[in-house]
Amino acid sequence: MWSLPLRAAILSVLLLAVLLGAWELAVQAPGAGARVPGPSKLFAHAVQELSHPFYDAGPNDKGIGIQLAYSIGRVLAGYSLAALLAIPIGFVIGMSPMWQRALDPYIQVLKPISPLAWMPLALYVIKDSGASSIFVIFICSIWPMLINTAFGVASVRRDYINVARTHELSRFETATQVILPAAAPTILTGMRISIGISWLVIVAAEMLVGGTGIGYYVWNEWNNLNLASVIFSILMIGVIGMLLDLLLARAQRLVQYAD
Amino acid sequence: MTDSFLKVENLARRYPGSKDGEALTVFDQVNFAIRKGEFVCIIGHSGCGKSTILNVLAGLDQASDGAVIMDGREVAGPSLDRGVIFQNHSLLPWKSALKNITFAVQARWPQWSKMQVLEHARRYLGLVGLKGAEDRKPAQLSGGMRQRVGIARAFAIQPKLLLMDEPFGALDALTRGMIQEELIRIWEQTHQTVFMITHDVDEAILLADRVLLMTNGPQARVAESVLIDLPRPRERSTIIHQPGYYAIRNHLVDFLVRRSKELAGGARGPGAEASAHPREVNPIALAAGRQPVDRVQAN
Numbered sequence: 001m002w003s004l005p006l007r008a009a010i011l012s013v014l015l016l017a018v019l020l021g022a023w024e025l026a027v028q029a030p031g032a033g034a035r036v037p038g039p040s041k042l043f044a045h046a047v048q049e050l051s052h053p054f055y056d057a058g059p060n061d062k063g064i065g066i067q068l069a070y071s072i073g074r075v076l077a078g079y080s081l082a083a084l085l086a087i088p089i090g091f092v093i094g095m096s097p098m099w100q101r102a103l104d105p106y107i108q109v110l111k112p113i114s115p116l117a118w119m120p121l122a123l124y125v126i127k128d129s130g131a132s133s134i135f136v137i138f139i140c141s142i143w144p145m146l147i148n149t150a151f152g153v154a155s156v157r158r159d160y161i162n163v164a165r166t167h168e169l170s171r172f173e174t175a176t177q178v179i180l181p182a183a184a185p186t187i188l189t190g191m192r193i194s195i196g197i198s199w200l201v202i203v204a205a206e207m208l209v210g211g212t213g214i215g216y217y218v219w220n221e222w223n224n225l226n227l228a229s230v231i232f233s234i235l236m237i238g239v240i241g242m243l244l245d246l247l248l249a250r251a252q253r254l255v256q257y258a259d
Numbered sequence: 260m261t262d263s264f265l266k267v268e269n270l271a272r273r274y275p276g277s278k279d280g281e282a283l284t285v286f287d288q289v290n291f292a293i294r295k296g297e298f299v300c301i302i303g304h305s306g307c308g309k310s311t312i313l314n315v316l317a318g319l320d321q322a323s324d325g326a327v328i329m330d331g332r333e334v335a336g337p338s339l340d341r342g343v344i345f346q347n348h349s350l351l352p353w354k355s356a357l358k359n360i361t362f363a364v365q366a367r368w369p370q371w372s373k374m375q376v377l378e379h380a381r382r383y384l385g386l387v388g389l390k391g392a393e394d395r396k397p398a399q400l401s402g403g404m405r406q407r408v409g410i411a412r413a414f415a416i417q418p419k420l421l422l423m424d425e426p427f428g429a430l431d432a433l434t435r436g437m438i439q440e441e442l443i444r445i446w447e448q449t450h451q452t453v454f455m456i457t458h459d460v461d462e463a464i465l466l467a468d469r470v471l472l473m474t475n476g477p478q479a480r481v482a483e484s485v486l487i488d489l490p491r492p493r494e495r496s497t498i499i500h501q502p503g504y505y506a507i508r509n510h511l512v513d514f515l516v517r518r519s520k521e522l523a524g525g526a527r528g529p530g531a532e533a534s535a536h537p538r539e540v541n542p543i544a545l546a547a548g549r550q551p552v553d554r555v556q557a558n
């Protein structure tokens with residue numbers, strides 16, 4: 001009897017084979033107005049793209065590696081800025097019921113706004129499409145981090161706070177030595193949600209403003225009717241999104257504790 | 260009692276009434292004192308306010324009335340001079356057993372070197388028999404081991420007063436017995452002043468120099484201060500054969516099942532109406548007919 005993970009892996013591979021097989025057959029079937037390339041064509045394209053991902057032949061012809069790097073860079077910039085702001089503010093909200101009440105109306109109104117709705121305003125004020133995309137990432141990734149940090153800090157067990165108090169820890173020591181580690185798993189959950197949303201939003205933002213980035217690249221390839229490239233890019237977006245999530249999941253495991 | 264190290268004077272705790280406007284007095288006119296090096300247990304029915312009193316002593320909670328004076332100074336907030344052991348261990352779950360103690364030691368003596376802190380923490384962890392479990396997180400320890408780490412942490416900072424709120428309440432009888440004996444052993448070495456809540460009469464007799472008895476709430480009071488005049492060092496297996504053990508035990512149990520109710524609502528026993536101070540009782544002398552029943556504790 002094989003182990004469960006092994007059987008699951010075999011099933012995964014089988015599913016892939018069936019799916020790719022069906023796709024290839026559908027594409028090559030006579031009479032099908034097949035514009036969508038099949039797996040074999042796609043594979044050839046992927047090999048070609050990945051053999052020199054960072055080539056740069058002018059503004060409209062860059063390798064997929066460069067485009068992804070642009071997008072990742074923007075996501076990380078906007079996301080880091082958001083974390084830098086959201087985590088301290090979330091701390092304050094979580095520790096102070098007054099601040100929580102005072103800021104709640106703003107959060108409730110700003111949170112449901114689609115990040116792309118900010119784009120025209122950002123473009124007008126910032127006047128730079130790259131920076132505007134970073135701003136949009138910033139605004140969309142701030143809320144999960146803010147809300148999770150506030151929630152995590154507010155729900156630190158009374159016992160732990162009492163331990164800090166009976167050991168005469170200063171406010172700063174209490175925040176860094178007790179509240180932060182106690183709330184870290186919840187904060188990391190917020191950070192993980194945020195990075196996921198950021199990666200969703202950057203594609204749309206770059207489609208909107210153009211220039212560089214994977215979102216722009218997909219749109220551009222669509223305009224060129226290069227469907228193999230479009231599908232390949234979609235796959236790459238998925239892979240990078242998965243890697244970003246994996247990274248945060250790793251970090252989350254580092255701060256996780258059993259109660 | 261002129262050499263009182265800790266004095267609790269007219270302590271009261273009230274909660275503003277709900278809809279009907281009647282304020283709830285959990286306890287009032289609570290008076291007692293503890294000498295340096297004394298081990299004092301307090302017993303009373305659930306809800307009479309024992310934990311509230313302990314938290315006020317710790318500085319974690321505030322009384323509605325009255326004062327707590329330790330070493331000539333009024334208690335106004337938490338301090339490293341008062342160590343606390345809670346029922347649910349309250350270790351920091353992300354820290355190892357050893358780190359839970361070094362963290363406290365560092366807070367107590369910030370000027371100590373890392374080596375000093377580590378050595379001190381290791382010594383106390385060894386004292387509760389946890390050598391080898393140093394790197395384990397609380398979740399990887401049994402309930403008894405967790406409580407041991409809590410005890411080691413509290414003793415390690417060498418507080419002037421150690422407060423324990425039903426520290427063994429969540430443990431099975433076997434584990435509880437073992438930790439009680441460990442506690443006796445450490446206490447014999449340190450003669451730490453202790454104030455401990457328990458609901459276990461036998462535990463109180465085993466550990467305490469004196470047992471405070473609380474009447475039922477609302478308006479609970481400390482009605483009696485019962486002297487446990489049994490020789491030390493005590494052992495679980497032999498203490499029940501001590502002459503006087505059952506005189507004490509019967510007195511405590513009788514209080515819990517009968518008099519705690521009769522005296523509830525602020526009523527006082529005979530001869531004690533004039534004073535809000537607990538009646539001092541020595542059940543052994545009482546059984547031998549040596550002590551007048553109505554002697555009142557002089558403060």
Ligand SMILES: Nc1ncnc2c1ncn2[C@@H]1O[C@H](COP(=O)(O)OP(=O)(O)O)[C@@H](O)[C@H]1O
Nearest residue numbers: 274283285304305306307308309310311312476
């Ligand atoms: N917020 C509150 N409002 C009204 N009564 C309360 C409140 N908090 C606690 N109490 C009452 O205070 C009493 C004392 O509780 P506690 O000190 O935990 O008792 P014990 O430790 O002796 O079991 C309880 O009877 C409880 O009902």
Ligand SMILES: [Mg+2]
Nearest residue numbers: 309310311424
């Ligand atoms: Mg209690």
